[in-house]
Amino acid sequence: MLAVFENEMRLLGRDRLAVVWMLLGPVIVITLVVAARYEITSAPLPLLPVVNEDQGPVARAFVKLLSQRARVVEIDLPEAERMVRDEGRAGAAIVFPEGLSKRYLQGRSSELVLLTDPAEPVDVRRVQVFLLLAGREAAELADPVGNERIHVVERNLTGRRLTRQSHEQNVPGFAIMFTLLAVVFGTAESLRSENDWGTTARLLIAPVGYGRVLLAKLGARMVVGAAQLLVLLLWGNVAFGISLGTSRVALVLVVVACAFGAVSLAMLVAGIAGSSAQVLPLALAFVLLMSAVAGLWWPITSEPPWMQRVAELVFPTWAMRALTNLVLRDRGLAAVVTPVLVTLAESAAVLAVGMHLFRAGTTATR
Numbered sequence: 001m002l003a004v005f006e007n008e009m010r011l012l013g014r015d016r017l018a019v020v021w022m023l024l025g026p027v028i029v030i031t032l033v034v035a036a037r038y039e040i041t042s043a044p045l046p047l048l049p050v051v052n053e054d055q056g057p058v059a060r061a062f063v064k065l066l067s068q069r070a071r072v073v074e075i076d077l078p079e080a081e082r083m084v085r086d087e088g089r090a091g092a093a094i095v096f097p098e099g100l101s102k103r104y105l106q107g108r109s110s111e112l113v114l115l116t117d118p119a120e121p122v123d124v125r126r127v128q129v130f131l132l133l134a135g136r137e138a139a140e141l142a143d144p145v146g147n148e149r150i151h152v153v154e155r156n157l158t159g160r161r162l163t164r165q166s167h168e169q170n171v172p173g174f175a176i177m178f179t180l181l182a183v184v185f186g187t188a189e190s191l192r193s194e195n196d197w198g199t200t201a202r203l204l205i206a207p208v209g210y211g212r213v214l215l216a217k218l219g220a221r222m223v224v225g226a227a228q229l230l231v232l233l234l235w236g237n238v239a240f241g242i243s244l245g246t247s248r249v250a251l252v253l254v255v256v257a258c259a260f261g262a263v264s265l266a267m268l269v270a271g272i273a274g275s276s277a278q279v280l281p282l283a284l285a286f287v288l289l290m291s292a293v294a295g296l297w298w299p300i301t302s303e304p305p306w307m308q309r310v311a312e313l314v315f316p317t318w319a320m321r322a323l324t325n326l327v328l329r330d331r332g333l334a335a336v337v338t339p340v341l342v343t344l345a346e347s348a349a350v351l352a353v354g355m356h357l358f359r360a361g362t363t364a365t366r
Contacts (some may be wrong), residue, residue: 050072092114114153168240173291179225264351319339
């Protein structure tokens, strides 16, 4: 028994880089996640579009109070709708309709219109809290806006429902994450094992060309990954009632693009890993880091600004954005074209780097 233990420790010591990745990977993931969640408390003021069609004393008082908690920008209605519905720069906008102050001063009920994108629940809740706090402060100052005759009417700009359930965010995010875990680890492990067994060296001299063989292997893994992701999303639709959008073609495009990204990342992991033992810690580190950054665990708008900028560089962000348009916004093909194209482009770049590294490493060990 002692001899077996010593032998295992000796084998482990031969691949020191695997030990380094096993220790370093979790440290990086934990550090990033904790830092991201901690920095949220000190994040800059959120952007809040305001359409002041009233320009009366009630509207001006409210804008002043809101400016203490958000970066208020006064714009016209079409631009506010575009910022919330099309550009995603804000999760909600406030409209003070014309005649609001006059109706209030006459003792009649007045309404504020809240334009929302429920797919961005964090921003929507923030604005709702801002309105509540502003109303309380106004009441304490004996300001007219503190009166209960001011009511908030919410209007969804991106769908039919005013609220979204947390599982509608979680199901797509975790579906992508588990697909990445399965495809990246399975594919990279297979490629590295073949290299360790000498299979890769024999394929390099095959008349069909190793590049074609490698692409065929990745293609098979891509089909498996696409099937897994599709099954997970369909299960979410059946078991939890999440929407899958208005276009089946759009859904298939997103699934295929995400599966392509998964095999590309697997190729990169296989290219970086020096042995089969290094695949698992590397795969976990890459997938978990990307999941945190790309908003697979929480809405990306809840992340600090620096992380949101980094998120633009990783393909799961765009895959999640495409699924969000389908699941949370009930949209169709037009809403996923740009995210799918960016996902494919970033994945192709990752694939090219991974194939180069893997080919170089394979050639060096021959």
